Amino acid sequence: MLSLTCPNCGITADETDLHCDGQAHITRHGAGSNDDDLETYLFMRNNPKGVHFERWRHVYGCGKWFHAARCTMTLEVFGTYSAQTFEPPKALINKIKKKRPEFEGFVK
Amino acid sequence: MSSVTALNGATSNGIINVADAGLMGMITLRGDLASAGMAKAVKAATGSPMPAMRQITTGKSGAAAWMSSDELLLMVDYADADAVVAKISKSLGAAHHLAVNVSDARAVFNLPGDQIRDVLAKGSPADMSNDAFPIGEVRRTRIGQLAVAFWFTDAQNAKLVCFRSVGGHIMRWLENASEIGSEVGFH
Numbered sequence: 001m002l003s004l005t006c007p008n009c010g011i012t013a014d015e016t017d018l019h020c021d022g023q024a025h026i027t028r029h030g031a032g033s034n035d036d037d038l039e040t041y042l043f044m045r046n047n048p049k050g051v052h053f054e055r056w057r058h059v060y061g062c063g064k065w066f067h068a069a070r071c072t073m074t075l076e077v078f079g080t081y082s083a084q085t086f087e088p089p090k091a092l093i094n095k096i097k098k099k100r101p102e103f104e105g106f107v108k
Numbered sequence: 109m110s111s112v113t114a115l116n117g118a119t120s121n122g123i124i125n126v127a128d129a130g131l132m133g134m135i136t137l138r139g140d141l142a143s144a145g146m147a148k149a150v151k152a153a154t155g156s157p158m159p160a161m162r163q164i165t166t167g168k169s170g171a172a173a174w175m176s177s178d179e180l181l182l183m184v185d186y187a188d189a190d191a192v193v194a195k196i197s198k199s200l201g202a203a204h205h206l207a208v209n210v211s212d213a214r215a216v217f218n219l220p221g222d223q224i225r226d227v228l229a230k231g232s233p234a235d236m237s238n239d240a241f242p243i244g245e246v247r248r249t250r251i252g253q254l255a256v257a258f259w260f261t262d263a264q265n266a267k268l269v270c271f272r273s274v275g276g277h278i279m280r281w282l283e284n285a286s287e288i289g290s291e292v293g294f295h
């Protein structure tokens with residue numbers, strides 16, 4: 001069972017009240033971009049065994065988006081943070097590094 | 109033509125009772141909840157102060173429930189809803205906002221009984237403990253696979269709102285979940 005605390009409404013919601021929308025902080029390449037950039041945007045995703053940064057939506061609750069950092073192997077949740085940011089907060093990165101010395105840091 | 113609710117007066121009696129709450133005026137109001145103009149509009153419409161995160165506030169002519177960081181559900185007399193929407197729109201003027209009468213797009217239930225938390229917990233993952241979900245808070249979550257919002261008006265009574273098109277399904281779900289003999293005794 002996975003539960004995440006939505007930073008928009010403060011509810012610690014069950015996974016079934018939420019919707020995951022994949023890797024966070026990807027750079028969007030649209031019309032006019034070159035083929036490599038478009039391919040990366042559409043198909044290429046990080047998939048490490050361990051720490052992931054994801055976009056989630058509190059779909060049955062407040063309806064708002066947020067970000068979550070969690071381990072996809074153990075389901076440990078490191079934290080959730082605002083959707084209005086281009087990268088994870090420094091404090092959260094440091095917290096993860098302390099818990100997982102092998103974590104190489106946020107990779108875009 | 110007279111208005112009818114989705115539930116058309118349906119009731120059921122079990123370990124909690126389930127009843128059509130009748131016609132209720134409901135207004136979706138979106139905009140900057142932190143602005144003075146919004147607080148003024150809410151006060152004028154319902155008599156209640158701007159609700160804080162997850163809260164529901166009540167006033168002389170209605171109630172205001174916090175739905176998200178930029179959305180409220182205002183509850184007023186059914187007959188007044190259109191006039192209240194017009195008043196809100198006039199009061200907010202050019203400020204970016206949305207106010208719409210959704211009274212006929214929702215179904216509303218009254219749930220009296222002392223096992224409401226146990227019954228709702230059969231279908232919702234929301235933490236139904238009194239500490240996590242006190243009187244005065246609104247919870248938006250799901251029952252089965254359907255979006256609902258509910259709140260306690262006192263220790264023995266709750267209200268539940270869902271989309272009108274699934275009102276019948278929620279009625280049957282609540283009826284089933286409150287069948288005599290299905291007591292849980294947890295909360």
Ligand SMILES: [Zn+2]
Nearest residue numbers: 006009058062
């Ligand atoms: Zn939320």
